[in-house]
Amino acid sequence: MKTTKHTLVALVEDKPGVLNRIASLFRRRNFNIESIAVGQSEQSGLSRMTIVVDGDDAKIEQVRKQLDKVVEVIKIMDITDEESVARELALIKVRATPSTRGEIIQIVDIFRANIVDVAVDSLIVEVTGDEDKVDSLIELLRGFGIRELTRTGRIALTRGSAGPLLVEEPKEVKVLRQPLKPPREETESPPDW
Amino acid sequence: MKKTGAQILCECLVREGVEVIFGYPGGAVLPLYDTLPQYPQLRHVLVRHEQCAAHAADGYARATGRTGVCLATSGPGATNLVTGIANAYLDSSPMVAITGQVATPFIGKDAFQEIDITGITLPITKHNYLVLNAADMSKVVREAFYIAGAGRPGPVLIDIPRDVFQQETEFIYPERVDLPGYKPRLFGHPTQIKKAAELINGAHKPLIIAGRGVIISKAFAELRELAEKAQIPVVTTLLGIGCFPETHVLSFGWLGMHGMVYANKAVQDADVIVAIGMRFDDRATGMVSSFAPKAQIIHIDIDPAEIGKNVRVDVPIVGDVKNVLQVLNEQIIPKEHMEWLSQLEQWREEHPALTVRETECLIPQYVIRQIYEVTHGEAIVVTGVGQNQMWAAQFFFYDKPNSLISSGGLGTMGFELPGAIGAKIGRPEETVWCIAGDGGFQMTIQELATIVQEGLDIKIAIINNGYLGMVRQWQQLFYGRRYVHTRLWGPDFVKIADAYGIAALRVTDKKLVTSAIEKAMEHRGPFLIDFVVEPEECVFPIVPPGAALTQFIEMPQEDRVSSQSQQQR
Known part of the structure; x- marks a missing residue:
């Protein structure tokens, strides 16, 4: 069976041990996590997890169903085939001598990445984008000598006004006193990088 | 306050x-x-x-x-x-x-x-x-x-x-439980149920595989209605035993590694399988890739994660078995499957696994059958794990739900005695027989004290073969008879019982089996019988691990001396 990388998005209760429960489930069921990213969601008390997992369709279906059984998982969806935006952030500490610094900065500019720290013999590059973009930049920088590297793993949201994970409409809508900024003209979906 | x-x-x-x-x-x-x-x-x-x-x-x-x-x-x-x-x-x-x-x-x-x-x-x-x-x-x-x-x-x-x-x-008692992350789906999807009904109505060789989910859901009447309405033969899983009366004409025993040959053959030959409240455990399916090759499978289970986990499923229905069957039964057209049922009957005659063979010596199958005869099947049987468990499941016929209590998934030796304590306390009016092996019994033997302290009237039958029998059987069949660390010295169980203040008997002679069981039944209070049985008796049939359900090994011919007088049922 063909295996592909799937993106699962889960809304989970923000309680101690939830991440442990989910990580333990993956190990126990012999599923392989490519990456997992957890953080606050739009609702207080709920976290949103983005899990990237590799496997064939049957296996992914099992993963989804098993995760759904965890009491603290409110909702889980496989958004692989949904219209979605997925991003990852990486910090790359790369060796930079006076002679290579200029070249590195050029590459960083092309990738619309940022240099967030400069030291005598190194730079820290911050890059945001999908995995391919991050991978490409890392590959390019490897030639200069990467000293340290950290990646967040994928986070993702489905496109459109209301995500399919929305649990319920908020009962109270806060009235904003400040005038709303005019919505930005979103013509096309933003380029991936 | x-x-x-x-x-x-x-x-x-x-x-x-x-x-x-x-x-x-x-x-x-x-x-x-x-x-x-x-x-x-x-x-x-x-x-x-x-x-x-x-x-x-x-x-x-x-x-x-x-x-x-x-x-x-x-x-x-x-x-x-x-x-x-x-x-x-x-x-x-x-x-x-x-x-x-x-x-x-x-x-x-x-x-x-x-x-x-x-x-x-x-x-x-x-x-x-x-x-x-x-x-x-x-x-x-x-x-x-x-x-x-x-x-x-x-x-x-x-x-x-x-x-x-x-x-x-x-102290504030919450009136209701609010768990947004845990909401079991109780009712099956109407479209899927309709599909299932169509499949069943069009089937020529339908078969029901009923599991413990039927017992948990208390869907006995619904299962029976489905089986009888469309004349569908029923096999159960080991843990499903009792969810459908085993003496019913449509009952064809249970499937799997030590299941009846005709049950396994039925699975392999059926064209539509209705799997109800069961999870296609590997001990039940044998080699998964060759499981039920001709069948379209309808799987009814309350746990969505069980569907499609081990075998491919054609019609998945997630819901409580009782609810689903109530809806499904309405859409079932009464039918007779004479040809299919007579085929199954023929297999049953060709593979009489449940006949206790005539022997001079004391064989464990005979002990179980006699417990069945003396109690008229009116008992809760709690077993250990291994040979004693399989014989207890094979040679006792269970007509009532929850009458066989056995550790299935984990296969925990030592479950029998404490399990029997729980069963007796839960249903004190019932006769409870604890059927133990001499190995498992020694794992939780200390609970004899609990039985005495709580005054529990539990009857204990030790199937004592001086071996870790099931492991020894695997060594015999698959490891060239090298009995590595399976010979088991045991204490004098009668003296042990005596030390705990429990009445006990040892039976080594086949002729004394029935009277010993009768004595145990007449005795008020706990009673232990140490049945010293043939040490190298095997559980048959057996589907070797990893083999397909059709690749069963039956009892060798020379051992299969069955008498006409012994009825299968």
């Missing part, structure tokens, strides 16, 4: 209808034990090892369908529960396990008898809790009982630090 954490726990247990707690005291749970006398409606059964508290709660749950409760202290008390919790988890038995924990200031300090039991039991519970505040107690207990019993049942563990038992707080 203010109450302590321990009082709140007890109040909640009473409100959940708990009548018995199987437990063992210790330092961390002392405040709770100190509170128990205030709640005389909570009967406490003192076991001799915490593992048996969990097994007894499990046995109680299986016999009654209610949630069993066990209680242990922190550290070793909690870890001793682990096997019993895992056993309940794999067989979907509703259980709430309560453990004490070191006082909150000591958590994480490797304090005396501290262990992270919520971490340890993470993969073997449906859910677990660490209660850090007495104010959370009532909500947690309420949720725990709900989760344990709802949907596909299972164990839930509540870990409570000693000081939380002592904290005083306002």
